[in-house]
Amino acid sequence: MSKEHHYKTTIEWTGNQGTGTDNYRNYERTHTISVENKPIIEGSSDPAFRGDKKKHNPEDMLLSSLSSCHMLWYLHFCSVEGVIVTAYTDNATGIMVEETNGSGHFSEVTLNPTVTVSDESMIEKAKELHHKANEFCFIAKSVNFPVKHIPIVLVK
The missing domain is CATH 3.30.300.20 (K homology (KH) domain)
Incomplete structure (x- = not known):
């Protein structure tokens, strides 16, 4: 018999530089990845896609x-x-x-x-x-x- 396991994560975009996504170059790709009772992971996109190379993509x-x-x-x-x-x-x-x-x-x-x-x-x-x-x-x-x-x- 199959058993289901459920997972939940929260992703929150932190890259609004004040004008949202009004232009492709005006926002950061940074975000946080949160799972209850675990350390927060700082994320971004790959540097090839305008991301922060110091954060996980x-x-x-x-x-x-x-x-x-x-x-x-x-x-x-x-x-x-x-x-x-x-x-x-x-x-x-x-x-x-x-x-x-x-x-x-x-x-x-x-x-x-x-x-x-x-x-x-x-x-x-x-x-x-x-x-x-x-x-x-x-x-x-x-x-x-x-x-x-x-x-x-x-x-x-």
Whole structure:
């Protein structure tokens, strides 16, 4: 039986410079992202779209969501399968294609996790479990582009 989980976030535009959106160049793309009982995230658009490079943009957040979802599933499956992970870092990359009309879409994301396990005998299983994590990741299953992964597994 399926179970629903509901989420709520509040986005508030903070970039009104006094004249609203009267001109494309007269407003900032800054905003806050709020979720109850969690720290506020300061957001903007990508600098390519007149955004603040010091703030998170939606593209950063999408890539981060895919990476963290994969990691959390991966760590779960490792714990179930007896693979002891002692460190995990992912340098995820994404490609967004901007169309001539200004719209765009991600064409792919590649996760590049570097995982450290406690014993050499765990390396093959540790690599294999990335496929299972990809199959279970809620975010990866919700996007319409491929989420690839190129893992590196090390022994501590």
